[in-house]
Amino acid sequence: MNDKPAFLTIQPKVLYFGTPVALLTSIDQDGKPNIGPISSVWALGYNLILGLGCDGKTYQNILENKECVVNLPSPDLYKNIEKIAGLTGMNPVPENKKDKYLYEEDKFSAGNFQSMPAEIVTPPAIANCPLQLECVLQNHYIVESAGDSTPLIASLHLRVVNVRVHENLVINQNYIDPAAWSPLIYNFRHYYALGEKMGKNFRAEV
Template sequence: MINKKEDIPVFLTIQPKVLYFGTPVALITSIDKNAKTNIGPISSLWALGYNLVIGLGCDSKTYQNIIEIKECVVNLPSADLFENIEKISNLTGLNPVPANKSGKYRYEEDKFSAGNFQPMAAEVVTPPAIASCPIQLECVLQNHYIVESTIDFIPLIASVHMKVVNVRVHENLVINQDYIDPSKWSPLIYNFRHYYALGEKVGKNFRADV
């Protein structure tokens, strides 16, 4: 049966400023050649197997540290940490502040203190993890490429491929030894620049093991 024309919903063609249509928030911890730590909040991240693809601004301290040191920890915060994250959202580890961030961001050397985060040593990589983040993915750089540049060929945005070499999860979230309990894990979701937690469970995929 063909739907009647009046049954088809109305769509509008728009040009939104961002396409953060519900993506997880991550806090990337990294270090520079002087062993200074940095925390970079991001929301452009996806995983396939033990591979992570991260979208980063090329003028960010996080991007520069990863390219230089080739390691990081991708810390996944629970939804209740949004206020800590927002405390560092307008801070940058670059001094001087990049021109495109001037007026909106300010330099901060110690984002751990600024966000009231506690560092903890990673097991495999050199950068520290964040103790309050229930899931910690220790990563090494595999590849990266520029996805957007200015007309003068100045890099703006990069896609960074990281390999996860170690996974640590808070014991309260672990079931059956190697599984994360989805009923207890509540990731922080970035939904068009607003923070959300997960809603009610509506079902599970046929491939789910637990």
């Protein structure tokens, strides 16, 4: 008797298979701050790779000012994030977003987020988020375009220049305690926290 599940070949509309949520804070040329929720981010050393839509205010701000803060929220902030998920800092709202998005100038107030100054970069950080990565832009690449060559999706390479974290998450001075820190996970457009610990990698130092 074969009790192994059968495989199905499908074409999912999204491939968000368990990625962390990040809130990007940036500023425009007039110094106005913006918050952009994303779920396409990964780290290699002190380098971050982000995936952003090219029609968003966050993408525009980072290209113009070359800086941002990648704020990593804890799971309890998912309702705050949902309050701004359907908002955009682009005015007028891009045509392809008009059916789902509304313009909002002040996403900090809309999401009940508290602003705090960053230490090195100009954009503010989000005090509600226990982990903050201050970054500068290194490169960006267009990874998908429309038929008329309009850029749709870009990959941004950021360099982390400063890391701040809540003190109750730090152990052995320069390590983040994995037992105390729980990221908010975006799993096929649903929010999850981490579950039971299964073990640790042989390279883990704490």
